[in-house]
Amino acid sequence: MHQYKAIILIGPTGSGKTPLGKLIERQGLWGRRCAHFDFGENLRQIAVTNNRPSFLTEQDMTVINDSLKTGALLENETFHIASGILKFSIQEKEINTGDILILDGLPRHVGQARNVDAILDIGMIVCLECSAKTVQRRIALNSGGDRADRIDDSLEEIKGKLEIFHERTVPLLDHYRAKGVKVEQITITVDITPEEIHQSLEGDHLF
Numbered sequence: 495m496h497q498y499k500a501i502i503l504i505g506p507t508g509s510g511k512t513p514l515g516k517l518i519e520r521q522g523l524w525g526r527r528c529a530h531f532d533f534g535e536n537l538r539q540i541a542v543t544n545n546r547p548s549f550l551t552e553q554d555m556t557v558i559n560d561s562l563k564t565g566a567l568l569e570n571e572t573f574h575i576a577s578g579i580l581k582f583s584i585q586e587k588e589i590n591t592g593d594i595l596i597l598d599g600l601p602r603h604v605g606q607a608r609n610v611d612a613i614l615d616i617g618m619i620v621c622l623e624c625s626a627k628t629v630q631r632r633i634a635l636n637s638g639g640d641r642a643d644r645i646d647d648s649l650e651e652i653k654g655k656l657e658i659f660h661e662r663t664v665p666l667l668d669h670y671r672a673k674g675v676k677v678e679q680i681t682i683t684v685d686i687t688p689e690e691i692h693q694s695l696e697g698d699h700l701f
Contacts, residue, residue, distance in 0.1 A: 498584065500595040500614040504666060505622030507655040508629040509682050510691070513638040514622070515598040517688040523695060526594050529587045533599035536579050537562055549578040565654050567662060570605045577613065603662040604669050611673075619670050620695065624682040626656055631684050638688070 503511040515530035522528050537558055546555055554575050561568060568576055589595060595614065601607040630652060667677055678698055680691055
């Protein structure tokens with residue numbers, strides 16, 4: 495699978511990763527077909543369906559449900575869950591070697607990144623920089639249009655997610671900089687649109 499090119503979207507909850515990923519999937523990037531992989535959305539869909547994918551065990555389902563309930567991240571010993579879902583999604587979306595995979599919610603920490611790096615060719619990191627105050631305001635206003643059905647947006651849950659993000663996910667930036675991967679940092683405001691972010695990315699032709 496290492497022949498597949500990928501861009502990683504990094505940003506705290508509510509920063510607009512999912513709306514941006516979906517827009518890039520619809521419009522492409524740099525003239526290339528793109529496929530959006532939202533790991534959190536995949537986990538939530540698996541948790542509510544009665545048809546467990548064949549590659550997941552009952553124990554895996556327990557890990558998934560606990561992760562969704564507590565916000566805990568998948569660690570190295572349970573990364574097979576993430577890799578299985580990722581590979582299944584690549585097959586389902588019929589991704590070709592000329593396409594770009596937009597990773598959203600994976601990897602979430604350096605341990606996961608090392609596993610992802612062994613699978614995909616990471617070409618760019620797009621970091622959506624968003625303050626805690628802006629996160630809360632964006633979620634309250636549903637600025638990205640993707641929070642209506644979310645049941646994990648209480649102030650306490652948001653606070654917990656932000657703590658995990660800064661402790662575990664932010665170090666990914668140094669991890670990829672050390673590997674020579676370009677990190678594009680974009681300041682997120684309450685009313686910035688996915689279209690505006692997409693337009694700014696179009697000027698950074700990489701592949």
